[in-house]
Amino acid sequence: MQYYIVEFSKYVIALLMGIYTLEAFIALGKHRDDEKTGVFVRQNVYMFFVQFLAYLSMCLQTGQIEYLFFYAFLQIALFSTIILYQMIYPKSNRLIINNMCMMLSIGFIMLTRLDYDKAMKQFFIVVISLAAALIIPFFVHKLRFIKHLKWLYGTVGISALGMVLVLGQVTQGAKITYNIAGVTLQPSEFVKIIFVFFIASLLYKAATLKEVVISAGFAAIHVLILVASRDLGSSIIFFMGYLFMVLIASCNYLYLIAGFLCGGGAAIVGYHLFSHVRVRVQAFLDPFSVIDNEGYQMSQSLFAIGSGKWFGMGLYQGTPKDIPFVESDFIFSAIAEELGGVFALCLIMICLNCFLAFLKIAMDLDDIYYRLVACGLAVMYIFQIFLTVGGGMKFIPLTGVTLPLVSYGGSSVLTTLILFSIMQGLYILKFTEEKEQEKARIKSEKAALKKMKAEKSKAGVKMKNVEKEVQDFV
Amino acid sequence: MWKKKSKTSFSDDGVKKKSNRDIWFTGIFFSVLFVAMMGFYAHFVIVEGQDMINSSYNSRQKVLTAKNRRGTIYSANMEALAETITMDDGKEYRNYPYEDLFAHVVGFSTKGKTGIEAQANSYLIQSNISLSDQIDNEIAGVKNPGDNVYTSLRIDLQKIAGKSLGVSKGAVIVSNVKTGEILAMVSKPDFNPCTIAEDWDEYLEDEDSTVLLNRATQGIYPPGSTFKIITSLAYLRQNSGNYENYSYNCKGSFIYGDSKITCYHGTVHDQVNMIKSFAKSCNCSFANMGLSIDRTIYQETIECLGFNQSLPVDFNYSRSKLKVDDSVTGEDMIQISFGQGSVQMTPLHLHLITNAIANGGTPMKPQLLTKVETAEGELVKEFKKQPYKEFMTEQEAATLRMLMTEVVQQGTAKKLKGLEYTAAGKTGSAEYNMVKEDSHAWFTGFAPAEDPEISVTIIVESIGSGGDYAVPIAKRLFDAWFEVN
Numbered sequence: 001m002q003y004y005i006v007e008f009s010k011y012v013i014a015l016l017m018g019i020y021t022l023e024a025f026i027a028l029g030k031h032r033d034d035e036k037t038g039v040f041v042r043q044n045v046y047m048f049f050v051q052f053l054a055y056l057s058m059c060l061q062t063g064q065i066e067y068l069f070f071y072a073f074l075q076i077a078l079f080s081t082i083i084l085y086q087m088i089y090p091k092s093n094r095l096i097i098n099n100m101c102m103m104l105s106i107g108f109i110m111l112t113r114l115d116y117d118k119a120m121k122q123f124f125i126v127v128i129s130l131a132a133a134l135i136i137p138f139f140v141h142k143l144r145f146i147k148h149l150k151w152l153y154g155t156v157g158i159s160a161l162g163m164v165l166v167l168g169q170v171t172q173g174a175k176i177t178y179n180i181a182g183v184t185l186q187p188s189e190f191v192k193i194i195f196v197f198f199i200a201s202l203l204y205k206a207a208t209l210k211e212v213v214i215s216a217g218f219a220a221i222h223v224l225i226l227v228a229s230r231d232l233g234s235s236i237i238f239f240m241g242y243l244f245m246v247l248i249a250s251c252n253y254l255y256l257i258a259g260f261l262c263g264g265g266a267a268i269v270g271y272h273l274f275s276h277v278r279v280r281v282q283a284f285l286d287p288f289s290v291i292d293n294e295g296y297q298m299s300q301s302l303f304a305i306g307s308g309k310w311f312g313m314g315l316y317q318g319t320p321k322d323i324p325f326v327e328s329d330f331i332f333s334a335i336a337e338e339l340g341g342v343f344a345l346c347l348i349m350i351c352l353n354c355f356l357a358f359l360k361i362a363m364d365l366d367d368i369y370y371r372l373v374a375c376g377l378a379v380m381y382i383f384q385i386f387l388t389v390g391g392g393m394k395f396i397p398l399t400g401v402t403l404p405l406v407s408y409g410g411s412s413v414l415t416t417l418i419l420f421s422i423m424q425g426l427y428i429l430k431f432t433e434e435k436e437q438e439k440a441r442i443k444s445e446k447a448a449l450k451k452m453k454a455e456k457s458k459a460g461v462k463m464k465n466v467e468k469e470v471q472d473f474v
Numbered sequence: 475m476w477k478k479k480s481k482t483s484f485s486d487d488g489v490k491k492k493s494n495r496d497i498w499f500t501g502i503f504f505s506v507l508f509v510a511m512m513g514f515y516a517h518f519v520i521v522e523g524q525d526m527i528n529s530s531y532n533s534r535q536k537v538l539t540a541k542n543r544r545g546t547i548y549s550a551n552m553e554a555l556a557e558t559i560t561m562d563d564g565k566e567y568r569n570y571p572y573e574d575l576f577a578h579v580v581g582f583s584t585k586g587k588t589g590i591e592a593q594a595n596s597y598l599i600q601s602n603i604s605l606s607d608q609i610d611n612e613i614a615g616v617k618n619p620g621d622n623v624y625t626s627l628r629i630d631l632q633k634i635a636g637k638s639l640g641v642s643k644g645a646v647i648v649s650n651v652k653t654g655e656i657l658a659m660v661s662k663p664d665f666n667p668c669t670i671a672e673d674w675d676e677y678l679e680d681e682d683s684t685v686l687l688n689r690a691t692q693g694i695y696p697p698g699s700t701f702k703i704i705t706s707l708a709y710l711r712q713n714s715g716n717y718e719n720y721s722y723n724c725k726g727s728f729i730y731g732d733s734k735i736t737c738y739h740g741t742v743h744d745q746v747n748m749i750k751s752f753a754k755s756c757n758c759s760f761a762n763m764g765l766s767i768d769r770t771i772y773q774e775t776i777e778c779l780g781f782n783q784s785l786p787v788d789f790n791y792s793r794s795k796l797k798v799d800d801s802v803t804g805e806d807m808i809q810i811s812f813g814q815g816s817v818q819m820t821p822l823h824l825h826l827i828t829n830a831i832a833n834g835g836t837p838m839k840p841q842l843l844t845k846v847e848t849a850e851g852e853l854v855k856e857f858k859k860q861p862y863k864e865f866m867t868e869q870e871a872a873t874l875r876m877l878m879t880e881v882v883q884q885g886t887a888k889k890l891k892g893l894e895y896t897a898a899g900k901t902g903s904a905e906y907n908m909v910k911e912d913s914h915a916w917f918t919g920f921a922p923a924e925d926p927e928i929s930v931t932i933i934v935e936s937i938g939s940g941g942d943y944a945v946p947i948a949k950r951l952f953d954a955w956f957e958v959n
Contacts, residue, residue: 003612007605248496288529299529302518306526307534309519319533341519345512352508359501363494375497382504386511395514 002060009053010314014342016053020046020102021346024353027095028360040094044082047102051075054109054315061316067112074108074123081130085424089137093361093427099354100405100420104413106347107406110335113315114327118408125410126417133421140425141432146197147369153198154218160187160194161225168229186411188226188234193418195222195238196376199245204369207249215246230276233387233401239263241380248375249368284397297324301392304330304337305344312340327408329400333392347406348389355382358423364430374426377419527596538599544568545598545620545849547580547590549627550657555580556591556667560617570667572629575636578688579627579659579842582667585674589688593789594623594843597855602848619849625842626655634954635660638947643935644914645689647825648951651926653859654829654838658951661689691791691822695933698904699738699755699886699940700824700916701813703831706752706877708767708775710870717748717873720763724751728758733805735761738903738939752877753885755901757812764811765804772798779827779865786839786862787822794819814905825931828899828918830865831874832926837862879923886941887917890949895956898923899930899948901940912936917944921952928955 020043027039055071058064078101085092104126111119140146164178164187177184202215219242226235243259246252270277279294287295287302300323307313320326320334336344355378362374384401391398402409404416527534543566547556555576559569568583570576581589591598601608601618611618628648635646639662648658665673665685677683687693710717724743727736735757737743743756751759764772777783781796795818798810809815822840829837839862846854866874878898882890890897899919906914917940920929930951932944 004609007608244500248500251493251496302522303526303529303532303534305515305518306523307532309523313534313537317537319537322533341515345515348508348512348515352505355504356501359497363497371497375500379500379504382508386504386507390511393511393515393518395511 005053005060006057006314009057010311010340013050013053014311014340014346016046016050017343017346020050021349021353024095024099024350028353028356037094040098043098043102044079047078047098047105048075050102051105051109055112058109058113058315064116067116070112070116070119070123074105077123077127077130078105081134084134088134089424089428091428091431092137092424093357096354096357096420096423096427099350099357100417102350103347103405106335107331107403107408107413109315110331110338110406111327111408113338114321114331114334115408118327122408122410122413126413129414129417132414133417136418136421137425137428140422141429147201147204150198150201153194153201157191157194157198158218158221158225160191161222161229164188165225165229184410186409188229188231189411189415190418191222192234192237192241192380192415193377193422195219196241196245196373196380199242200369200372200376203245203249204372207246207252212246212250212255215242227270230274232277232280233384233399236263236387236399237380237384237401240383241376244379245372245376248362249372280397280399284394287394297330298394298398300324301330301333302394304333305341305393308337308340308344310341312336312338312343314338325400328402329388329398329407330392331403331407332389335406336393348385351382351385351404354420361423361427361430365426366433370426370429374423377422381416381419524596527600528592535595535599541618542599542601542620543617544583545601545622547594547598548622548624549629550625550844551629552624553629555625555627556583558620568668572632573668574664574666575629575632575660576627577664577667578661578686578690579656580625580667582670584671588686589789590623590625590842594846597621597623597846602852602854603850604852607850621846621848621854623846624844626650626653626657626844627659627842628657630954631658631951632660634658634950635947636662636664638950639934642937643689644933645693645821646933646947646951647690647821647931649825649829649840649929651829651832651920651929652838654841654862655844655859656840656842657928659688659690659842661687661693688790689821689933691787691789691820693933694792694794694818694820695914696815696817696904696906697813697819697824698902698914698916699757699812700900700902700904700918701817701819702752702755702760702811703827703874703878703900703918704776704779705760705764705767705811706748707779707866707870707874708772709748709763710873711775712767712771715869715873720748720751722746722751722756722759722762724756724758726758728761728808730761730765730804730808733808735808749877749880750884752900753880753883755812755881755886760811761808764807769798769800769802769807779830780823785823785826789842791822792820794823813902821931821933824916824918825929826862827865828920828929828931831871831878832920832929833861833871834868835866835871836864875923875926878919882919882923886939887919887945887948889941889945890919890921890952893949893952895921895952896923897921897948897952898926899945901945903939903941906936913938915940915943917941917948919948921956928952 023039023043051071055067059067082097082101085097108119111122168178177186199215199219203211223235223238226238243256246255271281282290283295283298287298289295291299304318304320304323307318315338318337320337323330323333326334332344335347358374358378362371362378365371365374381404384404387399388401388403390396402412405413526532543560544558546554549555554571557569558566560566570580579589581587581591583591587595598620601620603618608618631648635648635658639646639660642662644662646658646660647656649656663685677685723745724737726740726742727734737757738755743754746754746756746759776796776798781794785791796816806815810817826837826840839860841857841859843857845856848854875898878900879896881887881900882897886901887899897919899917902916903913904916915934915937916932918931920926930948932947934943937943
């Protein structure tokens with residue numbers, strides 16, 4: 001019986017995940033969510049079953065009853081998030097909420113399987129972050145002055161990154177984290193959002209050569225500090241985010257091409273300058289030739305993906321722990337191994353679905369500033385996924401960044417939840433904008449109607465007078 | 475017209491509204507990137523997934539071995555060549571019913587993995603039986619049977635090849651010309667894979683022991699006169715396929731500078747043309763021919779035939795090596811012309827060239843595995859038979875087939891003449907040290923000459939001439955093939 005459930009759930013999970021993804025794209029294609037409630041409720045049901053089957057199967061195999069308790073808490077946390085959002089922001093984007101919860105639950109399934117202690121730690125961070133993020137949409141559509149704080153963003157962003165460079169701890173040869181009162185922070189994660197606000201405030205009024213050059217200077221400072229801290233992944237993410245924000249602001253593709261050329265040039269210089277870049281490239285080109293050293297991580301990741309095939313080895317049936325840093329940088333490979341290629345590809349598509357939903361929000365916005373913010377965050381989000389997933393499968397060289405919402409890491413998950421909440425805020429903002437416009441329109445129409453009526457009655461009185469005069473005359 | 479180009483438009487209420495073109499571009503840009511990435515993923519899982527499991531660095535092998543019982547390797551007529559037997563106490567051992575007969579080609583899986591045991595390892599340790607059976611096994615507490623691997627090896631041909639080599643060192647490869655399937659592959663001396671674990675230290679102690687080496691695929695030999703096939707092809711290429719004008723007067727020896735070479739046993743062949751030079755295997759004539767060929771054309775010919783390159787096979791092999799450029803002296807060139815000197819070849823490679831000639835210029839990829847099935851007989855994977863690259867044109871292949879037929883009709887392989895089938899081939903007697911009497915006996919050829927079905931390549935080490943020692947083995951193999959088919 002146990003075996004039956006474990007083996008069977010593998011296929012059912014992949015199937016449910018496939019249907020979920022399909023529905024997500026159908027929902028994305030439609031306009032606004034008036035008649036789509038059914039889709040979202042169904043998605044929640046699929047999500048529930050995926051989690052239930054995964055935890056049941058893990059519980060059966062390990063005999064750890066506490067996993068079921070953990071599962072119960074997880075369900076409560078996620079469903080209350082969905083319900084609270086509904087209650088507080090009736091006009092929120094449910095597709096994005098569902099995707100967010102789905103990715104969180106995939107992350108928890110895998111973390112529980114890999115390291116239960118870390119899963120619990122992550123759970124507390126996520127619950128606090130979810131609660132904190134719940135108020136963000138409110139701020140986004142109420143605090144309209146945020147677009148004028150450009151120098152605050154610049155100062156905070158650069159000094160936070162600079163502080164890590166000077167004072168940060170060295171982990172794996174990179175200075176990324178910083179300790180405050182026993183809590184390890186990774187400021188480059190939070191600065192991502194501040195950076196987007198900063199660049200948007202520099203470019204939203206106009207994006208002529210002058211503004212682009214000034215913003216490029218500031219963006220370069222951010223990127224170079226990150227390069228100096230050896231945080232390659234983040235520096236590329238900042239760079240890409242900046243490039244696409246300039247494109248949206250200026251509508252000039254020459255900037256994008258120039259940016260790619262500069263980026264390519266910088267990559268070549270970096271390759272010759274830094275040995276850690278060369279090591280990464282070597283491990284990318286032929287991981288098996290250096291399998292005992294530089295290529296070990298990469299090879300193990302490929303073994304994991306190759307062994308998983310389409311439907312996976314099943315939870316606890318593989319050996320994803322052979323991959324160093326599997327919970328943070330290689331969680332995708334672990335998912336591919338135990339839950340299978342179908343599931344992993346669906347996960348990628350859900351990420352892409354979020355990105356496209358973000359862009360859709362951006363398209364609806366009229367305010368250039370918010371458009372830039374939405375696009376910048378969206379590009380940074382999707383590019384981070386591209387780096388970690390593409391790196392894990394040897395599509396591109398490895399950079400060692402997290403898979404947002406899925407990987408282990410407090411700073412990463414908090415930042416991503418803030419990002420998702422900002423997007424919700426922008427979505428609601430659009431709605432209130434529309435409502436205000438509608439109100440204004442109705443008001444002006446009413447006024448016009450009144451005026452017309454007044455004129456009409458005036459004319460009517462006039463007519464009556466004329467009629468009367470005529471009758472009198474007759 | 476100008477309206478289309480404007481980047482901003484104004485909606486009715488006068489609020490400035492940007493066009494969404496650039497956001498669409500951003501969306502499409504990353505979507506394309508992601509679709510490419512997912513395509514890469516799918517390609518990886520389909521094409522390379524199996525290799526990933528097979529890497530010895532992959533710890534998942536242990537997981538699979540603990541879950542599944544290693545599958546069986548079958549011969550072409552469904553007889554087990556390697557099987558795992560579970561004893562009453564639950565212990566498993568790997569049994570090889572034919573013991574040393576398939577030692578190299580099937581290999582072993584106890585002390586590391588070799589041969590098919592290594593090549594097909596990932597299939598053998600995986601089980602694709604139905605879910606319900608897996609559950610039954612789980613309940614019964616027995617391992618799942620691993621998938622079975624079917625090969626093209628034929629026991630009858632393998633037996634003949636093994637017996638014919640006897641106590642001599644050497645190798646035999648037999649294959650089906652039309653499919654590329656390897657029907658037999660023998661390497662001597664051999665070992666008993668059933669007892670490899672016990673005999674292991676003995677093999678390691680003796681540093682000169684080459685028992686474990688598969689001579690058919692990894693042995694590097696001077697090809698001797700069989701290499702005249704390649705020199706002839708280079709000559710044909712230099713003279714646009716025209717060989718009728720070639721003639722040479724053989725006096726039994728050929729002197730160039732300080733070096734002197736002779737024909738085998740000092741035979742004098744007198745006036746020879748191309749056909750006779752090839753059939754009688756006249757060294758002097760080929761030395762003369764080799765010197766006349768442009769080095770660039772010669773080098774291009776051997777590169778085209780796969781020298782210094784990888785071969786299209788999934789098992790371990792050595793690369794054949796040869797460089798012909800301006801640094802090669804005339805003396806060296808003479809030696810190369812008839813396969814001595816710096817020429818080094820594996821029997822497998824020579825066999826592939828023979829298959830190319832037999833198959834109209836393009837050989838089929840050599841294959842040992844035909845299919846993989848679950849223990850219940852469901853097909854898991856079928857190995858497609860596919861042609862490899864073109865080694866030579868059909869015209870060149872036809873000319874070489876004619877030359878090789880004449881070797882049987884009037885030359886060194888007369889022992890194959892006058893049979894129910896017409897064979898074709900080339901013999902070789904390769905000298906490998908200063909003692910002239912010691913030579914490796916070679917034969918590579920196919921039958922029927924008109925429409926080749928089967929090809930063989932044979933080397934018997936330090937025994938004598940190819941015509942005397944290798945050709946009879948070919949005859950036995952051909953006989954068996956035509957008797958059965």
